[in-house]
Amino acid sequence: MTDHVTTGHVTTSRGDTVAYDLRGEGPGLVFVAGAGPYRAIDPVTTETAERVSEHGVTTVVFDRLGRGDSPADGVLDLERELTAVAAAISVADGGTGRGAVLCGHSSGCAISLAAAHAGLPVTGLVLWEAPLGDDLATTTEWIDEFERRLDAGDVVGATEQFMMDMPPEWLEDMRRSPDFEQLARGSRSQRADGRSLVWATAALEDGSLASVDVPVLATYGTTTFPVMPVSAKKVVAAVPHGELREVEGADHSWEPAAMADELVRFVHATPGT
Structure with a gap:
């Protein structure tokens, strides 16, 4: 596996600097981390992005605000985090406005759902183990x-x-x-995670998650916590275009080769990418 990566920085509409790794050519895919990870300590996402980029997909892995090489002062709320997601999408689509698929991990799933709901140019969502079991x-x-x-x-x-x-x-x-x-x-940096989980839980309960009118693939690992398949099924039932799939993985982390296969399939099958 050969990794051709371009590391750069992009400025958000709020003036924050976001660091990213860009790989591949083709329709865009942006990875949205959950609570804690960033590029330097997340080899699983890096390997997955490398594998996907070898199959005609542009991948972007970015450090969320206040993590890694994306320093940010002040209150890092959900609205501010969404500007970072928007900036990462612009990197993935080359500034064309065509948009990109988002792949969220854990609470990054809720941030990704919020991005689609907010009208960002999101063409599809792949959600890994969204923690949405509580009321x-x-x-x-x-x-x-x-x-x-x-x-x-x-x-x-x-x-x-x-x-x-x-x-x-x-x-x-x-x-x-x-x-x-x-x-x-x-x-x-986890305030955005928390607020996105509150928003997504409310959207599940009041039916407003139906406004996320893009293809959604909700996934969970072959070895996982009992709440994860339940949460994935709730999301699929709440959105207009939902698909449920078990993917090889354990301990709240996917297996890179298996997840890469799912992502390549999904991105190339998604209209508008």
Whole structure:
């Protein structure tokens, strides 16, 4: 596998700088990370983008605001994050306005759904394990407390709150790291994740997710948490053009070769790309 990658920066409509890796030629595909990952620590997404780009697809992997090489000050809310997604789409389609497919991971699924709902030039959505199992009241209470801790400057507490429903060993692994407090400071970039999950949960409950009128492929791993297939089925039932698929993967992460095959198939079958 030969990787021909161009690394660059693009400026959003809000003046933020977004770092990205661009590969391949053809219809566009943008990867939208969930809570935490960025290019330097996410080899799975990088390998997937490499594989997809070898099959006539332009791929963009970008660092979300406040992560990696996309530094950003102030409040990193959902609206601001969507401007970063819009900038990444413009890189993927060469500024033509043709748009791109978004591939969201975890809470990146909710951000991707919000991008399509907001009218960004999104031609299709591939969603990996969208964590949308709770009801709106529970989700809102969880995120309100996360934001309260974040706004108080308690980044460790905010991190613990955000991860409260995740396997406890994940948080324990973070705590054992000598860089735990530095890692916890990354929680400031998770406000957009939290707000997108609140929005998506509300949209599921009130039926407004039906406004996402593009092809949607909701996926989950062969070994996963019980809530993930349930969430994927809820999304597929709520959108006009939904498809459900199990893809090889475990521990909330896909297997790159298997996911690349699905993405190539989906992008080339999606109208407008």
